[in-house]
Amino acid sequence: xxxxxxxxxxxxxxxxxxxxxxxxxxxxxxxxxxxxxxxxxxxxxxxxxxxxxxxxxxxxxxxxxxxxxxxxxxxxxxxxxxxxxxxxxxxxxxxxxxxxxxxxxxxxxxxxxxxxxxxxxxxxxxxxxxxxxxxxxxxxxxxxxxxxxxxxxxxxxxxxxxxxx
Amino acid sequence: xxxxxxxxxxxxxxxxxxxxxxxxxxxxxxxxxxxxxxxxxxxxxxxxxxxxxxxxxxxxxxxxxxxxxxxxxxxxxxxxxxxxxxxxxxxxxxxxxxxxxxxxxxxxxxxxxxxxxxxxxxxxxxxxxxxxxxxxxxxxxxxxxxxxxxxxxxxxxxxxxxxxxxxxxxxxxxxxxxxxxxxxxxxxxxxxxxxxxxxxxxxxxxxxxxxxxxxxxxxxxxxxxxxxxxxxxxxxxxxxxxxxxxxxxxxxxxxxxxxxxxxxxxxxxxxxxxxxxxxxxxxxxxxxxxxxxxxxxxxxxxxxxxxxxxxxxxxxxxxxxxxxxxxxxxxxxxxxxxxxxxxxxxxxxxxxxxxxxxxxxxxxxxxxxxxxxxxxxxxxxxxxxxxxxxxxxxxxxxxxxxxxxxxxxxxxxxxxxxxxxxxxxxxxxxxxxxxxxxxxxxxxxxxxxxxxxxxxxxxxxxxxxxxxxxxxxxxxxxxxxxxxxxxxxxxxxxxxxxxxxxxxxxxxxxxxxxxxxxxxxxxxxxxxxxxxxxxxxxxxxxxxxxxxxxxxxxxxxxxxxxxxxxxxxxxxxxxxxxxxxxxxxxxxxxxxxxxxxxxxxxxxxxxxxxxxxxxxxxxxxxxxxxxxxxxxxxxxxxxxxxxxxxxxxxxxxxxxxxxxxxxxxxxxxxxxxxxxxxxxxxxxxxxxxxxxxxxxxxxxxxxxxxxxxxxxxxxxxxxxxxxxxxxxxxxxxxxxxxxxxxxxxxxxxxxxxxxxxxxxx
Ligand code: FES
Ligand code: FES
Numbered sequence: 001x002x003x004x005x006x007x008x009x010x011x012x013x014x015x016x017x018x019x020x021x022x023x024x025x026x027x028x029x030x031x032x033x034x035x036x037x038x039x040x041x042x043x044x045x046x047x048x049x050x051x052x053x054x055x056x057x058x059x060x061x062x063x064x065x066x067x068x069x070x071x072x073x074x075x076x077x078x079x080x081x082x083x084x085x086x087x088x089x090x091x092x093x094x095x096x097x098x099x100x101x102x103x104x105x106x107x108x109x110x111x112x113x114x115x116x117x118x119x120x121x122x123x124x125x126x127x128x129x130x131x132x133x134x135x136x137x138x139x140x141x142x143x144x145x146x147x148x149x150x151x152x153x154x155x156x157x158x159x160x161x162x163x164x165x
Numbered sequence: 166x167x168x169x170x171x172x173x174x175x176x177x178x179x180x181x182x183x184x185x186x187x188x189x190x191x192x193x194x195x196x197x198x199x200x201x202x203x204x205x206x207x208x209x210x211x212x213x214x215x216x217x218x219x220x221x222x223x224x225x226x227x228x229x230x231x232x233x234x235x236x237x238x239x240x241x242x243x244x245x246x247x248x249x250x251x252x253x254x255x256x257x258x259x260x261x262x263x264x265x266x267x268x269x270x271x272x273x274x275x276x277x278x279x280x281x282x283x284x285x286x287x288x289x290x291x292x293x294x295x296x297x298x299x300x301x302x303x304x305x306x307x308x309x310x311x312x313x314x315x316x317x318x319x320x321x322x323x324x325x326x327x328x329x330x331x332x333x334x335x336x337x338x339x340x341x342x343x344x345x346x347x348x349x350x351x352x353x354x355x356x357x358x359x360x361x362x363x364x365x366x367x368x369x370x371x372x373x374x375x376x377x378x379x380x381x382x383x384x385x386x387x388x389x390x391x392x393x394x395x396x397x398x399x400x401x402x403x404x405x406x407x408x409x410x411x412x413x414x415x416x417x418x419x420x421x422x423x424x425x426x427x428x429x430x431x432x433x434x435x436x437x438x439x440x441x442x443x444x445x446x447x448x449x450x451x452x453x454x455x456x457x458x459x460x461x462x463x464x465x466x467x468x469x470x471x472x473x474x475x476x477x478x479x480x481x482x483x484x485x486x487x488x489x490x491x492x493x494x495x496x497x498x499x500x501x502x503x504x505x506x507x508x509x510x511x512x513x514x515x516x517x518x519x520x521x522x523x524x525x526x527x528x529x530x531x532x533x534x535x536x537x538x539x540x541x542x543x544x545x546x547x548x549x550x551x552x553x554x555x556x557x558x559x560x561x562x563x564x565x566x567x568x569x570x571x572x573x574x575x576x577x578x579x580x581x582x583x584x585x586x587x588x589x590x591x592x593x594x595x596x597x598x599x600x601x602x603x604x605x606x607x608x609x610x611x612x613x614x615x616x617x618x619x620x621x622x623x624x625x626x627x628x629x630x631x632x633x634x635x636x637x638x639x640x641x642x643x644x645x646x647x648x649x650x651x652x653x654x655x656x657x658x659x660x661x662x663x664x665x666x667x668x669x670x671x672x673x674x675x676x677x678x679x680x681x682x683x684x685x686x687x688x689x690x691x692x693x694x695x696x697x698x699x700x701x702x703x704x705x706x707x708x709x710x711x712x713x714x715x716x717x718x719x720x721x722x723x724x725x726x727x728x729x730x731x732x733x734x735x736x737x738x739x740x741x742x743x744x745x746x747x748x749x750x751x752x753x754x755x756x757x758x759x760x761x762x763x764x765x766x767x768x769x770x771x772x773x774x775x776x777x778x779x780x781x782x783x784x785x786x787x788x789x790x791x792x793x794x795x796x797x798x799x800x801x802x803x804x805x806x807x808x809x810x811x812x813x814x815x816x817x818x819x820x821x822x823x824x825x826x827x828x829x830x831x832x833x834x835x836x837x838x839x840x841x842x843x844x845x846x847x848x849x850x851x852x853x854x855x856x857x858x859x860x861x862x863x864x865x866x867x868x869x870x871x872x873x874x875x876x877x878x879x880x881x882x883x884x885x886x887x888x889x890x891x892x893x894x895x896x897x898x899x900x901x902x903x904x905x906x907x908x909x910x911x912x913x914x915x916x917x918x919x920x921x922x923x924x925x926x
Pocket of ligand 2: 101104108138409
């Protein structure tokens, strides 16, 4: 059986229009990493279990290993690198760095995208809600605590932060 | 000692590119004309390989190379696992690149393919024909040690190594004891489950050097790779990437040899990245142990004897099993002062996945056993968890079971007491099927390698003419802040701000070799080397400044990019002025320093005595759990870590180690079970191999005690691995407290807890 045919797609990736031919079975994650050079989305499992490939597709937070590249046709994709001028992303990035929420950093881009999407929906969350919202994104290094601290600090401002030094 | 930058919770310099998503991890990198590699792996746990036919694969479109054992210049090596000293055959194992004649485990590599695309490489794997003849195999270490058992390797025994400790007379002591408690504890295989699967890219540079850019804990594997290829060591270079998690799983060689061989044969750059399933199948595991632990005590709670038998499943190849077993032997009786101790440990080969390093390295398994035992002893005698430990734990000057006298600060009782107290008032469960319980556990674990490995590290510090600093050290950074700590040390000593320091890490050709990022050794080893280099520069700067200012060197201080006389406010020079003067004098301000750990001699027999480690880190976990008696489900509700960290170098990173180390062991205690049935891996994804999510964990309170008694820089101790110790038994002790069930097999899943409750005598 030959699956040679390619699907022509047009996707807006981090603001740039990209036209490409993709295999029908190619995931959006593979397409971004291998054809577009967008490597801030990571592949920790390729099966929807870890969240390292999390991005924003047509305004929704999704795991890009579970989406076919062909499904992104005509849509907008935003990964962390494209959100340079997004104020909420910037505050989260700063907060993650300052709270020690980053160890190896492999989960970080996906975690930041998930946290951003969550705070947009629920700007005043409890710690338990933050934990629940991030439970689709695994982190093996931090124990999540400083990640929760970082998200919390963005939600409630500097007053909620402890002096770290 | 008062410090100004050391100790601060400064964000680490690598946090910024990491939050921007710009760090180029191993798989994020590509080279023009790069090929993609795949590995053909054994389908059977035990089989003879009668033939491997690669003809069809070689002819397949896009395929550039198909290699088998016959193509590997040196396929069988005595692996030295990163150390440069020769420690003798009993601590080394066979490192085989590709299977030949026989396979020993499911997933063992048999052949390599490089092709123009991943798809072409994958398709070629299916075209390689391996003719197997299945062999019986052996899957249980106890069976493997019986006479006449199937031999996993080429030797006529499956025993990898045996160690023992003898102190006093345990038989007499047990007879005299008022209480004797004996239990058998079991721990499963577990997986590191770092989120970044194994990955690397290799190429041959314009001077013929095989260059491998790889996610690894050990750049010194360049030597082993050179030996595989049969080329001089200086013809292989390993560039370590920022690692997406290691925990011991990237300590042994992963993709390096495969990449080197394929680039060597094709002349093209080659990339190899494992899938998650392949990662779970192919890399080392934490050793399963069966531990029989028998303790005897007097009615007042004093321990008089401990007898411990440990059996470890080494899996299919030796790798670091002898070392892990030695750690488990030394740790078998715990941080307790017991007059009579007998320990017997053995590791055996089986046709299971191979076991090697994992955070906790042979200390974590006996810890589960001895902390369960002491808890049981306290219960039987009606002595509370803190007191029973205070009564027995090591004090400064006491000897370990090996006879080595520990003469540094030791505040274990205090650590236990503070952790316990910090739990606060218990939660009232009321009249519900959910029962609340509390548990305590303490632990000890070494930092730094076994002293007979004669460990060393080097670091290079250079002051630029403008007063900025360049630091080069071959340390792989796994995310624990290994690099950041060294920068803070330099900033402290030279009085320069962090943003004036640039650091280069982990390049076997260009950075001074700093040894492995394993064994919780980098802060201790490379921290000391960096401190030494920085202080050497500082001395030269002070000497020069003293001459320029006409001051006494003892009065000069380096801070805020100046050198100032503490006794005369007007006597101050910008740092770069002094650097400029040194330069004019031809005194180039660089220093490469080496730090040597204490050396001991290699053990010559199975009997382990005296000093085996340079120092230990001690700590305690106290937890509160809720157990649903209708389902057996356990929820960890509160957790406190209290550790003597010696001295904090970076507060955020040290806390992060305690939180992360605790979290990884919550998984060990409650959910993680890499299931292997007759050599076949049953848990092949994160859907089956469950690790904690943000919802499975509470906040972990951290108390860091600073005795400044460590042998790291400024009195620091290592916490990376020790922090994973003691969490699991704290949890199972809490389950015992809540519902009366003593968990002796990990993980304490709902099913396990429910069954244990039900069949409780
Ligand atoms: S790579 Fe998509 S969820 Fe893991
Ligand atoms: S920081 Fe390593 S996986 Fe999250």
